[in-house]
Amino acid sequence: MAYSSSLGGTRWRFPHLRDVLAKASPARSGDELAGLAAGSALERHAAQRVLADIPLADFLVTDLVPYEEDEVTRLIHDQRDAGSLAPVASLTVGEFRDWLLSDAADRNSLAALAAGLTPEMVAGVSKIMRAQDLMAVAAKCENAVAFRNSLGLAGRLSTRLQPNHPTDDSRGIAASLLDGLLMGSGDAVLGVNPVTDSVEDYSRVVRLLDELRVRLDIPTQTCCLGHVTTAIRAIEGGAPVDLVFQSIAGSEKANRGFGVSLAVLREAHEAARSLKRGTVGGNVMYFETGQGAALSADAHHGVDQQTMETRAYAVARAFRPLLVNTVVGFIGPEYLYDGKQIIRAGLEDHFCGKLLGLPMGCDVCYTNHAEADQDDMDTLFAMLTLAGVTFVITVPGSDDIMLNYQSLSHHDALTVRRLTGRPPAPEFEDWARRVGLLDDRNAWRPDPMGTPLLEAVRSLAALEAPR
Known part of the structure; x- marks a missing residue:
């Protein structure tokens, strides 16, 4: 499926979802080395605008790496729990970003959502988020x-x-x-x-x-x-x-x-x-x-x-x-x-x-x-x-x-x-x-004297050297 957008007097066209994702990525040398990066900040912005309007549903019907050739792609399909995606299934990538930053996305709802997400969805939404956005959402996730x-x-x-x-x-x-x-x-x-x-x-x-x-x-x-x-x-x-x-x-x-x-x-x-x-x-x-x-x-x-x-x-x-x-x-x-x-x-x-x-x-x-x-x-x-x-x-x-x-x-x-x-x-x-490494003020004591670790320090010479 091809995607396009008009920006800065130019009609930008992206032949495949993988092209949108690559061009929307913040600049990095590896993508430039691979010939995948946006050619300008304007093209990157155009791709990010396109990406924000793509429905999450598109990620479920588009394989970036062919299913028949790749066991990781097959694993992604097999492990996904379709029901877990339900709260956000109708959203676009941009709307998903807004939801993640909202109070509706709390610790419990994010934990329940995880099994329904594909890596490509998650990578996609990250590309239209600021550093502060990435921090705010990650801080709400508790994966014990x-x-x-x-x-x-x-x-x-x-x-x-x-x-x-x-x-x-x-x-x-x-x-x-x-x-x-x-x-x-x-x-x-x-x-x-x-x-x-x-x-x-x-x-x-x-x-x-x-x-x-x-x-x-x-x-x-x-x-x-x-x-x-x-x-x-x-x-x-x-x-x-x-x-x-x-x-x-x-x-x-x-x-x-x-x-x-x-x-x-x-x-x-x-x-x-x-x-x-x-x-x-x-x-x-x-x-x-x-x-x-x-x-x-x-x-x-x-x-x-x-x-x-x-x-x-x-x-x-x-x-x-x-x-x-x-x-x-x-x-x-x-x-x-x-x-x-x-x-x-x-x-x-x-x-x-x-x-x-x-x-x-x-x-x-x-x-x-x-x-x-x-x-x-x-x-x-x-x-x-x-x-x-x-x-x-x-x-x-x-x-x-x-x-x-x-x-x-x-x-x-x-x-x-x-x-x-x-x-x-x-x-x-x-x-x-x-063992005495934390004192009564909860401060660490980087000193083995007076702790059980002292004996371990003294016994180092007896340890077996490699043969």
Whole structure:
């Protein structure tokens, strides 16, 4: 179906819904690289006006990626609950935006709506929303999940503690982990990106993390972010796997580039669930996404990068994950050129994930060759916190020494928690008070002296080094 509009003395024509969505997207380098972006601000505005008048019903009869060729498209059709869309089914995209910003769209109505929405609808409405709109709607969504603690609760801010090491050295990982714990990081997950993807290294890392978790009696979950097939083999070998991790994208072809399919993800989900390691819940999957993943694999099917990103959330929600985060600036300036584009993308991703019912987090990050700096990250972090982000990632000094990119520091999370009064997960908060990391004024004490963590610090030398 073609769409057209007159604006500025020009008749603008868009041959397909995917063209409207691409041209309506706020400027970003990835869409320009793919030849999909609007050629001018005027064309972008014309496309946004057209998009605002498109009925949501059009999204139900138009596939951006062919149904016959793509299992993600088939999943989107299969998982949608038509009845849940009823309150907004007759609206246009512009009217849907107005409804989302109204008092009628409260926590309960948004939760009930999520199963009826398609990713393309959600991506579409995000393209005609200001940053403040994206924040206001996302803040109304509460998507609670649980494993050893409860995440996604309103008014709280969780963190993934990322104690990566360039050689996967056990003592280096443990020292970095304890450094983060002392500053209150780690309630979302203690998660290590391994250098190698061998089953042996994966198993050693999860055993190390589990040993420290048990020794310190921390109500959190652990994860080695190896490939999903490595996790399956480690589970079969008896490794203490809490969460299974995988990077995912918005098309079958892009996911093949990651070495996964929906069938493989189902196998991993069943394997992790079979261990029954959760104590307060059973959400066992951890997914990472990022705008540009499908384009970088030449698997975007002519669809703009933000819409393809949102399609990845359909894959995630099929497995009821504990954690989902966009690594918003990690892929590089070829896809998000500067701080302005990274900030916009982070808010879009968070909004779209929350609206689709996910416990959405964000790695607030950039690479050193992007036109961005830590001030941009401070801005995005503050905005996401006000928007109710489920969790962010923190590393020592904002600099991941293994992945070589810039993220948030443990100190950043401390500062934003103090500014906003947002504590970590309730079980983790109780633990921190019990072991002396939270004082009677609810202030964190980044000092191991006099706490049970001191013995863990002293025992680092006894930890097994990698073979």
